[in-house]
Amino acid sequence: MLGIILLGGLIAWFVKDYYGVEEVGHFFEKNEYSAIYYVNLYKTRDDMMSERVRGWIDVASNKTIYLAAIYFSKNRSVLLGSCSLTLGEKEYCIDDEDNNWYIELDKKARECTAKKIATVEKNSYRMDVNCED
Numbered sequence: 138m139l140g141i142i143l144l145g146g147l148i149a150w151f152v153k154d155y156y157g158v159e160e161v162g163h164f165f166e167k168n169e170y171s172a173i174y175y176v177n178l179y180k181t182r183d184d185m186m187s188e189r190v191r192g193w194i195d196v197a198s199n200k201t202i203y204l205a206a207i208y209f210s211k212n213r214s215v216l217l218g219s220c221s222l223t224l225g226e227k228e229y230c231i232d233d234e235d236n237n238w239y240i241e242l243d244k245k246a247r248e249c250t251a252k253k254i255a256t257v258e259k260n261s262y263r264m265d266v267n268c269e270d
Contacts, residue, residue: 161194161202161224161244171195175243176207182227182239194222194242204230204240 157167161174176192191208204220220230220240227239 159196161196161242166200167196169196169198171205173208175245176204176222177241177243178207179227179239179241180237182229184239187241189243192240192242202242204242207232207240 157163157165159167159170159172172194173191174194175189177187177189179187192204193206193208195203195205197203202222202224204217204222206214206216208214215232215234215236217230217232220228222228222240222242224242224244227241230238230240232238
């Protein structure tokens with residue numbers, strides 16, 4: 138009986154890891170993945186007005202969500218060091234240009250093709266993103 142339970146757990150882990158979805162909070166969410174999500178940028182925690190932009194998230198195996206970069210336009214993006222986010226909550230982060238932000242992860246993912254390129258210095262990211270708005 139114990140063997141069946143262990144085998145079932147191993148199969149479930151394998152299925153989620155390789156065939157799961159890249160959607161934060163989904164029951165069949167992959168164990169680790171990178172994706173592009175909308176994020177809302179606020180200047181202060183109490184601001185009601187935000188700027189909605191695309192952000193590159195990395196989801197770790199412990200389900201911690203890290204925001205690696207913010208994509209403003211085709212010509213401008215900023216990198217974030219170790220900015221961890223919680224779905225629907227404003228988190229304080231500082232980008233590589235020393236701008237202070239309160240950032241809220243939006244539930245809606247972007248339908249984009251994206252390619253992350255890790256560079257040698259500081260393991261930073263450059264995003265090659267193709268989204269149709």
